[in-house]
Amino acid sequence: MTLYEGRIKASSNELMDALNKSLPVDIRLLPYDVATNKAWASELTRLGIFTADELTNIIATLDKIVDRYNNGEFAILPDDEDIHTLTERLLTEELGDTGAKIHTGRSRNDQVACDLRLYIMDALELTIADLKSLLEVIVEQAIKHKSTLMAGTTHLQPAQPITLGHFLLSLASALVRDADRLSDCMKRASLSPLGAGAISGSGFNVNRRKLASDLGFDDILPNSLDAISDRDSAQEITGALAICASHLSRYAEQFVIWSNPLFGYVRFADDWSTGSSMMPQKRNPDAMELVRGKAARIIGDNTTLLALTKGVPLSYAKDLQEDKASLFDAVDNTRLVIQVFTKALATANYNEPKMKSALTDDLLATDLADRLVEIEVPFREAHSRVAKFVTEMESAGKGILVADPETLEKHFPEFSGNLELSFEKAVNRRVVSGGCSETAVDEQIEYFKQWLK
Secondary structure, eight states: OOOTTOOOOOHHHHHHHHHHHOOOGGGGHHHHHHHHHHHHHHHHTTTTSSSHHHHHHHHHHHHHHHHHTTTTTTTSSSSOOOOHHHHHHHHHHHTTTTHHHHTTTTOOOHHHHHHHHHHHHHHHHHHHHHHHHHHHHHHHHHHTTTTOOOEETTTTTEEEOOOOEHHHHHHHHHHHHHHHHHHHHHHSSSSOOOOOOOTTTSSSOOOOHHHHTTTHHHHOSSSSSHHHOOHHHHHHHHHHHHHHHHHHHHHHHHHHHHHHHTTTOEEEEEGOOOOOOOOOOOOOHHHHHHHHHHHHHHHHHHHHHHHHHTOSOOOOOOOOGGGGHHHHHHEEEEEHHHHHHHHHHHOOOOHHHHHHTTTTTTGGGHHHHHHHHHHHHHHHHHHHHHHHHHHHHHHHOOOGGGGGGGHHHOGGGGGGTTOOOHHHHHHHOOOOSSSSSHHHHHHHHHHHHHHHH
């Protein structure tokens, strides 16, 4: 007996099946569908629909179904329309009329919404764990490189000296926000739609809050119409994942640039690099390039989910079946790029002499202006005087640290021919919280250590 044969008499239609069947995508929800069925069967037992013995048989059969899934028996998919009809069919084949009663008072509308939220809750926890692993690697490297000097840039142009440790902790800051965003998503994902029925609520007086508690939810969605229609959780998690992927993409771009021999700042292990089929000398940072590329795909997944619901009438329309492919893709690819980024970054070999050699005198211009301010020269005047000095030295093909006494006296008589500038001093005067001095970096490292705890 098919789901609709009492009403729909259509014969087999390959094109409609190809459009309508979601089992190839939602098969991965089977463990969550089994959990939902167990909770529902328990509640129906309380209402007298099942006997205690029937419940025992249902639970045992559902466990067998999960075992079959875990053993790969559904690698070749059966002919069911979706994961819910597959689970119900297997129950009915095993238990007869007992299995045929499992859908009492329930709709696939609230069933799929419940399964999806259970999946999202697990995905949130796993992705946060992935981010913590990456943060541990970053903190370890920041400790190692808190005094490693490098040229900080704005507009990809030399700006001020910083340290590699300070740079790496900027990524840690972004990833903490990503993890916190995902944690915040959990508050709204952990609301159960089960018992909402197709639109108006179940026709049987199921205890929705007990169902929610049995499944690990914090509470229920309060309105049955909204509970069926809502896909906010899928949109919210993919939005947070898209932001996270964008962060990783931005830093991957930086590492791609740094791996170019013209910079030569970083080299990744062979496991995270590739060569060329034509050019024997090539060593490409493909892991980072693919992290960058995956971000576009994950952003697209979020856009798909946002567009999917913008005009769908309440409560349910089959359009919503398209939510799972984009959600799964965003979760899978974000977790993949986080894990790759973690492993690749752990192998990164930084060329400290090359980084130091890129420090040019002009990076100290701001510190020179600050020194003038300290002797009560207004900053805008100090800025102008230093800019003219840098321009003059640049025209002469020299750095500001090698200016002769006459030039120094002309521009800065206040200093008696001694600028007393250095890259180390410039870095370590940035003691402000969040700055690049060794003291400030130590404070940041301690912050991230405590966050990881």
